[in-house]
Amino acid sequence: MKKQNVVIGFLGTQLDSGKGAGRWEKWRPTLSLVQHDDVVIARMELFYTPSHQELAERVRTDIQAASPETTVALVPLDIADPWDFGEVYAKLFDWTRGYAFDTEREEYWTHITTGTHVAQICLFLLVESRRIPGVLAQTSPPKRQQAGDPGSYALIDLDLSRYDVIAQRFGAEQRDAVDFLKSGIATRNARFNALIEEVERVAVRSRAPILFTGPTGAGKSHLARRMFELKKARHQVEGEFVEVNCATLQGDGAASTLFGHKKGAFTGAAADRAGLLRTAHKGVLFLDEIGELGLDEQAMLLKAVEEKRFYPMGSDREVASDFELIAGTNRDLRAEVAAGRFREDLYARINLWSYQLPGLAQRPEDIEPNVDHLLARCGVELGRTVRLSAEARAVYLRYAQSPEALWSGNFRDLSASATRLATLAEGGRIGLPLVEAEISRLQWLWQPLGSSDRSQDGDAVDLAALLGEPQVQAMDLFDRLQLAAVLQVCRGARTLSDAGRQLFQASRAQRAVVNDADRLRKYLARFGLDWEQARSGGR
Structure with a gap:
């Protein structure tokens, strides 16, 4: 199927003008495009400023009289200064972004004979950068002015590789x-x-x-x-x-x-x-x-x-x-x-x-911006803002950027880690305990098959010794990893209160009554543990 020709261009406020019957005796570039016997223009997108509304409508009427098969779409552009390059380019650029180009069915001719020099340059650049697909069209008057003579036209197919100097402007x-x-x-x-x-x-x-x-x-x-x-x-x-x-x-x-x-x-x-x-x-x-x-x-x-x-x-x-x-x-x-x-x-x-x-492990400096991007994306999906506390952020990045973090699954591993943190964050705030549990999970994920769970400092946390193998097997993996991380903090703390302050350092500020020791005691009691057992950590 032959493609239809579509012309895109500016109304010529001088060259396209004229009122009485004498206007048909003069050469008008926009009208001339539809007067050639060897070409049919299916549609014309004609830019004009609102102050030239009357002229635009007259030109549309004349085009349709000369070529009934041509549809003229008048496109008003509210341009305050037609010689302001930035303003003209911005208006045309926005139009290209909203226009439904159909290059499979239509061939686009961008007419650069009319309009100010600034407008012509802007159209050239938009065609050169393929924002407007197709070719340039240049019209010329006849050598000897004769009524009805449309003059000539030329199509210019831009070879992008020839315009490296212009490309540098972009x-x-x-x-x-x-x-x-x-x-x-x-x-x-x-x-x-x-x-x-x-x-x-x-x-x-x-x-x-x-x-x-x-x-x-x-x-x-x-x-x-x-x-x-x-x-x-x-x-x-x-x-x-x-x-x-x-x-x-x-x-x-x-x-x-x-x-x-x-x-x-x-x-x-x-x-x-x-x-x-x-x-x-x-x-x-x-x-x-x-x-x-x-x-x-x-x-x-x-x-x-x-x-x-x-x-x-x-x-x-x-x-x-x-x-x-x-x-x-x-x-x-x-x-x-x-x-x-x-x-x-x-x-x-x-x-x-x-x-x-x-791989991600070869780009440790890119982990932080990718974590921020992933958490922001998770926040959109969850309908809430998700953020790492300053302390949790420092701990997570220190581990994530260390040689110990293998990132064997690369961005799939990082995306999964961010998703877990965002999903489990209470109130959208990711605190230190959650990060420590996530690090334990990642360590378990990357450890050799058959090896025992390892804490961040490499010492074993033997949950089976504390709870018994049947109870451990009945626990979800998340609960096992979280409990192992909590026990690791307990092993390094001097007192129950000291361990509670480390574990609840973010949420404690939001409570009217602060009792970190009691919160930790109740958490340990869920697994049948007391403070002395927690301090031993299975050793």
Whole structure:
């Protein structure tokens, strides 16, 4: 289906003017666009300032008289000073953000002959940055003025790579894009920040495959989706984001899921299936754990990446899909190639842009801003503000940034930890006891299988010796970890009151009557323990 032409431009307050019948004898640039026999304009988005309402309506009437098939949408822009670059650009930028561009069905011509020079420059920049998708349109009057002669027009397709000097003016926009890729988290790791800055440039300038490597939970899937959303915002992709974990694809199902199949291609193929590559047409396909693909699927994928065409299973007719590929893996594909488990030609094709995402333990300085981000997100989900007390924050970060914190699950572990803290926080305040219990939980999570629970200083807390094995087994893991943390504080305290002050240092300030010792005594009594038993801690 041929795309419809849509013109975007300013009303020419001088060139488009005229009242009597004589106005049809002169060349008017906006009207001339619909007077060419070789082109049909389906719609025109005509900007004007409210003070020129009458002229705008007259021009719309004349356009529709000359070209009944053209719809003219008058767009008032309340611009106080048409020569103020900041004001004009801001108005146009806001309009582009709210306008429903449909690049699959419409071709956009941005007319830069009319309007002030400032308006023309602003339109140029918005087209150059792809805020307005499409081409520039420049109209010119006839060499000899003749009634009805529309003159000429030229379409200019901007090659973004030729305008590096102009692109430098958009440093703020690039910083916004980098911030977007990082989800607004003010990360501090220099290596990671440099990586994201380069990924941003590649995302908006290249359609070549991108490969993310790194441990599970390092954020490959999240970054791939943010790249897609950035491309979508720049009108660089029209389709959807399609994600598949290749580790879940087995046997005939792998090729069928990716490339589709014809009915009867194999047992169970009861109907035609399009496949995910075709679903990703004009969009982004993210193949996570690409190293898990079989060699046959790798060969088919190579053809699809290079030629944008492939054969569905059981079909003798090729189909097309113009997708952009982002791949992820936690394997060293160089070693996989050497072992014959991954095709060298496919690796070469997807390795043009390759980035190693560091694990969380390699970015200790980024733990604090990520914790703040995660707690804020949890607060939104829970409908309340969640904050760490100063003491609890210091203790949590000291452990989280230490070599003892393995973060083997990377951001999945950190997200789970923040969720637990936010959920259990009374009144949205995360105090020291809750943090100490969470640290014990993390230590248990990362300790080697079969080893006993360890406290933060490495001494064993033997709950079974205090309570008996049956009672311990009947307790929830959270209760075991919390009790172990409380006993650790008791072992380091001189008195019951001293231990109570440490454990209830935040909430005690909110009570009219303070009796920390009694609160701790009642807590221990829930498990049948007294102060002397708590001080021994199972030793």
